[in-house]
Amino acid sequence: MEEKGKIHRLAASPQTVHTGFYDSTIPPVLTIESGDTVRMSSMMLMDGRLHCGMTLEEMLAVRQEYIDRNLGSHTLTGPIFIQGAKPGDVLKVRIQKLVPAECGVNYHFPEDYRRGGLPEDFPAGDMRTLYLDLAKMETLFAPGIVIPLKPFFGNMGVAPRPGEKRPAAIPDYFGGNMDNKELVAGSILYLPVQVPGALFSAGDAHAAQGDGEVNVTAIETAMKEAVLQFFVRKDMKIERPMGETPTHWITMAFHPDLDEATETALRDAIRFLSETRGLTPDEAYSLCSLAVDLRITQIVDDNKGVHAMIPKSIFREVK
Amino acid sequence: MEEKGKIHRLAASPQTVHTGFYDSTIPPVLTIESGDTVRMSSMMLMDGRLHCGMTLEEMLAVRQEYIDRNLGSHTLTGPIFIQGAKPGDVLKVRIQKLVPAECGVNYHFPEDYRRGGLPEDFPAGDMRTLYLDLAKMETLFAPGIVIPLKPFFGNMGVAPRPGEKRPAAIPDYFGGNMDNKELVAGSILYLPVQVPGALFSAGDAHAAQGDGEVNVTAIETAMKEAVLQFFVRKDMKIERPMGETPTHWITMAFHPDLDEATETALRDAIRFLSETRGLTPDEAYSLCSLAVDLRITQIVDDNKGVHAMIPKSIFREVK
Structure with a gap:
């Protein structure tokens, strides 16, 4: 604590x-x-x-x-x-x-x-x-x-x-x-x-x-x-800001091009899942496809933003 | 009915x-x-x-x-x-x-x-x-x-x-x-x-x-x-598919470039709000900035997708 x-x-x-x-x-x-x-x-x-x-x-x-x-x-x-x-x-x-x-x-x-x-x-x-x-x-x-x-x-x-x-x-x-x-x-x-x-x-x-x-x-x-x-x-x-809510971890990326920002937010999500949950990169990529939501933070700040919402609820304590 | x-x-x-x-x-x-x-x-x-x-x-x-x-x-x-x-x-x-x-x-x-x-x-x-x-x-x-x-x-x-x-x-x-x-x-x-x-x-x-x-x-x-x-x-x-859930209306757009798809989904949301709620385009644009969420549908189907989530809950019957 x-x-x-x-x-x-x-x-x-x-x-x-x-x-x-x-x-x-x-x-x-x-x-x-x-x-x-x-x-x-x-x-x-x-x-x-x-x-x-x-x-x-x-x-x-x-x-x-x-x-x-x-x-x-x-x-x-x-x-x-x-x-x-x-x-x-x-x-x-x-x-x-x-x-x-x-x-x-x-x-x-x-x-x-x-x-x-x-x-x-x-x-x-x-x-x-x-x-x-x-x-x-x-x-x-x-x-x-x-x-x-x-x-x-x-x-x-x-x-x-x-x-x-x-x-x-x-x-x-x-x-x-x-x-x-x-x-x-x-x-x-x-x-x-x-x-x-x-x-x-x-x-x-x-x-x-x-x-x-x-x-x-x-x-x-x-x-x-x-x-x-x-x-x-x-x-x-971390290389870029991250967020955490009661329900999600959030990676964030910034780039003038939304496609580029998306790739960076996704790479950060994969790295986070690999480092904190012991997943292989392939597993983390797959898990992102199935359970992580990509959202457009804003499109107006010259560097646009994309954030990846990683739900905490999918992780349960292994008994 | x-x-x-x-x-x-x-x-x-x-x-x-x-x-x-x-x-x-x-x-x-x-x-x-x-x-x-x-x-x-x-x-x-x-x-x-x-x-x-x-x-x-x-x-x-x-x-x-x-x-x-x-x-x-x-x-x-x-x-x-x-x-x-x-x-x-x-x-x-x-x-x-x-x-x-x-x-x-x-x-x-x-x-x-x-x-x-x-x-x-x-x-x-x-x-x-x-x-x-x-x-x-x-x-x-x-x-x-x-x-x-x-x-x-x-x-x-x-x-x-x-x-x-x-x-x-x-x-x-x-x-x-x-x-x-x-x-x-x-x-x-x-x-x-x-x-x-x-x-x-x-x-x-x-x-x-x-x-x-x-x-x-x-x-x-x-x-x-x-x-x-x-x-x-x-x-x-409509010119493109739209969705409706119990909580949201959804406009959807498709383009190889996420920035282009975003603009189209946004324009469709503004048009929908103007046509169905009697808002001026300026009001609808403003309302989108305050209450409509842009999400990345998928980034892998050659035409990528962006959808705009318009919450139903913000609309109340005018007494």
């Missing part, structure tokens, strides 16, 4: 966020020990300047400022330095609680931005505000259409390799803007540590999203409260 | 199957009315010559015969002529019951066949037989690994357009080898009718499969008993 450590608070503020990039030179805003818990919050995109009730035109005007500054829109709380984390280790992030704000927005860009799954089909762009009923954990999308809320951080990651300045909007081996809707409260995220202290950040709170995130945004919101517990694992080795 | 019609029997035999192709010139083996039910069965691949206990070498020898004859391995029961079905109509297939045989096989081809999701990783190929416990509806894959059985036809389709002879292994607008694991008993398949009588066929029984079917096969088996009810729908218009 993993020990319980100290509890820290980390409220999102101009002093505790960074915007646009993951980069190991960004100084940590909090230092913790393995086993510690952080009660944190996050702003909406663009340093919280994205907000409910905003029009598409207002959003595009703010977005233009960030484009002009060569800056992405992702604002992340952190980085958090986890003592003892060394390159080659794994940072285990236990997601204990996630409470979004009372509203959020969803939008697609006009066609000439070339963003989203079908930019040419939606030349004008569009934006809507959604009020979030946190008691019922649902939102009314339109008359008669009610979407359940399943909040998660679209963006969680560690600093990339030294010398790499990575756009926070493009997920890769260090995590980042994975937009994996399985990473709700009760799930675990595993990230491969690249630099001492790991330097974990999180943001891009989503109140709900489908696999695909097809119009480029989820219900974009702030995270009023997130409770995350961190552990440094010296006994694991 | 749809009427109940007659019940027909259609046992798979050399006289009631066709192998390798969908083609509107194949004469029907049964003629029924809209509303009728067919209790049918299907053979394993290659006219039932694929069988449990077979070695990889034996399978490859049989497969070579089919390659030499320019014939695919898919053996389908049918075609069934549904009276009144006209090009432009929709054939609704209500899947009432599916009972597989007591065993099945899973295999991947040697690398030089260039089949499967990762041919270069598995140069030798592999094959295994799995015994199916139909009382418990599960199979023991390896010690401590138990896979639940969820039988479905990997291959269901109507005849393609006149003049087209389509490989039964490659799914497309007429259905065929879709390998969609959602099409279990209790689900509905909608197919766009291309020729008078629709000419429906089914085969490639699967006892279990993950989304992806990554090593090129599921648990390949025979269908001992399948109960399908057919309806001609004049009030629907």
